[in-house]
Amino acid sequence: MSTVLEFQASDLVPDRDAVLERLGIPAGAGLSERTEPLYAAAAGILAESAAPAGALADITIAEFRAVYDGEGRNAPRSPVADICVHAEHLALFAVTLGERTSQAVSRCFAEQDFALAYVLDAMASVAADFVADLAERRFAAMLRERGWKTPDGAVLRYSPGYCGWDVTGQRRLFAYLKPERIGLVLTDSCLMKPLKSVSGSIIAGPRSIHRFPPTYDFCERCEERTCRSRLRALAAAGS
Amino acid sequence: MGALAKVADAVIRGDPAQVAAFTREVIRDGVPPKEILDGGLIAGMTVIGDRFRVHEIFLPDVLLAAKAMYAGMDELRPLLVRDGIPSIGKVVIGTIQGDLHDIGKNLVGIMLKGAGFEVIDLGHDVAPERMVQTAVEQGASVIGMSALLTTTMPVMGEVVRLLRERGLAGEILTIVGGAPVSDAFAREIGADAYGFDAGNAVDVVKDLVGRR
Numbered sequence: 001m002s003t004v005l006e007f008q009a010s011d012l013v014p015d016r017d018a019v020l021e022r023l024g025i026p027a028g029a030g031l032s033e034r035t036e037p038l039y040a041a042a043a044g045i046l047a048e049s050a051a052p053a054g055a056l057a058d059i060t061i062a063e064f065r066a067v068y069d070g071e072g073r074n075a076p077r078s079p080v081a082d083i084c085v086h087a088e089h090l091a092l093f094a095v096t097l098g099e100r101t102s103q104a105v106s107r108c109f110a111e112q113d114f115a116l117a118y119v120l121d122a123m124a125s126v127a128a129d130f131v132a133d134l135a136e137r138r139f140a141a142m143l144r145e146r147g148w149k150t151p152d153g154a155v156l157r158y159s160p161g162y163c164g165w166d167v168t169g170q171r172r173l174f175a176y177l178k179p180e181r182i183g184l185v186l187t188d189s190c191l192m193k194p195l196k197s198v199s200g201s202i203i204a205g206p207r208s209i210h211r212f213p214p215t216y217d218f219c220e221r222c223e224e225r226t227c228r229s230r231l232r233a234l235a236a237a238g239s
Numbered sequence: 240m241g242a243l244a245k246v247a248d249a250v251i252r253g254d255p256a257q258v259a260a261f262t263r264e265v266i267r268d269g270v271p272p273k274e275i276l277d278g279g280l281i282a283g284m285t286v287i288g289d290r291f292r293v294h295e296i297f298l299p300d301v302l303l304a305a306k307a308m309y310a311g312m313d314e315l316r317p318l319l320v321r322d323g324i325p326s327i328g329k330v331v332i333g334t335i336q337g338d339l340h341d342i343g344k345n346l347v348g349i350m351l352k353g354a355g356f357e358v359i360d361l362g363h364d365v366a367p368e369r370m371v372q373t374a375v376e377q378g379a380s381v382i383g384m385s386a387l388l389t390t391t392m393p394v395m396g397e398v399v400r401l402l403r404e405r406g407l408a409g410e411i412l413t414i415v416g417g418a419p420v421s422d423a424f425a426r427e428i429g430a431d432a433y434g435f436d437a438g439n440a441v442d443v444v445k446d447l448v449g450r451r
Contacts, residue, residue, distance in 0.1 A: 023297065023298060023299060024297055024298050024436075025297045026294070029294075029297070031297075031299060032296065032297075032299070032300050034252075034253055034300065034303060035297075035299040035300055035303060038299060105342070109345055112306050112309055113306070114302035114303075114305055114306055114345075114346075114349055115299045115300075115302035115303045115306065117302075117342075117345075118298060118299060118302055118342070118346070119299060121342050161388075161389070166389070167388060167389055167390055168390065187337065187339070188337065189337030189338060189388055189390045189391050190388065190390050191337070191338060191339055191340075191388055191390075191391075193339065195339060195340065221421075
């Protein structure tokens with residue numbers, strides 16, 4: 001199965017705390033009285049400019065290994081390599097907000113509305129992740145429709161550029177998924193255009209396969225640490 | 240409140256209209272442009288920078304203040320040019336070839352300008368040759384490079400290599416930054432400095448300029 005996912009701009013509900021975190025505002029603090037109106041202004045621009053779309057394709061474990069191995073630049077050991085062999089279902093996905101939101105950010109900068117540009121950019125990044133979450137949920141729903149009933153099953157996504165999956169892995173991912181059909185292209189340097197886009201794999205299987213200790217070689221240098229919050233959310237969803 | 244303090248205060252409050260109005264007022268009063276710049280506009284941004292450093296305010300507030308400062312600079316720039324008053328330093332910035340992300344680079348540029356630097360922003364996807372050539376032509380003392388992709392990081396090393404090849408290392412200094420970039424990477428490619436965020440980049444560039 002290979003499909004185009006349709007979303008509405010009204011589907012976008014970027015989490016405020018996540019937006020503030022991207023803005024460098026710590027938990028417990030908030031926007032100042034002067035900057036608070038920027039949030040609503042940015043949300044308005046996002047709703048007007050975003051054209052979210054996605055591409056999704058099933059893939060076998062063997063095919064995925066070939067995509068994942070990419071150009072041989074992955075870390076020698078990585079969570080995705082360890083997890084995918086236990087997957088019951090796998091898919092590749094890519095989602096994008098479209099070009100107009102990035103253009104709106106650039107326009108705000110050009111017009112010296114720096115603060116608005118910055119808030120909008122952060123909000124768009126969170127929104128792109130949110131659309132990736134929606135793609136993950138759609139895949140989970142499709143699996144359930146097909147009869148996937150693994151007790152304590154969980155569906156999680158993983159992206160090139162993180163957790164030892166080298167960003168050059170995008171080339172094979174794009175070759176397999178063909179997200180050009182949703183207006184998403186890959187540059188020579190493996191950058192997705194439009195910028196506000198997310199791609200990767202979605203892995204379905206028992207919840208336990210997604211749990212891993214942060215003891216891989218690259219974990220020490222990792223500043224993202226988003227795997228920890230994802231695993232916490234996974235544990236909470238399963239409890 | 241003195242006239243220059245009013246300019247600084249309007250910058251701190253992030254009010255472009257008032258900054259422009261007060262700047263025009265002090266220009267009319269015959270205050271020398273350099274004094275307006277240092278005692279009004281940069282003084283205001285310095286307060287903002289200090290508050291930002293201690294996490295009293297956050298980047299959106301800094302950017303509102305920067306916009307206000309720019310409104311004052313628009314009034315002041317013709318006079319600074321007329322009087323031949325140099326900036327505290329000239330910096331060429333750009334996102335490196337192959338990379339289109341420019342938010343971080345933009346923030347660095349805005350904050351450098353706020354600190355009184357002249358910034359030549361080459362945008363994104365900038366070839367190493369263009370970085371070096373522009374710095375030479377413009378008489379810049381620092382090149383600031385940003386990369387958000389591991390695939391484009393090595394291009395920063397190419398800029399450093401070109402500067403060395405042309406005998407410009409030490410004359411034109413380099414600072415690198417971006418999410419995957421680290422201090423260790425900066426040392427590895429021979430860059431002169433690494434900035435971990437926009438605020439830090441300004442401090443580092445000040446230090447680099449002071450070293451020359």
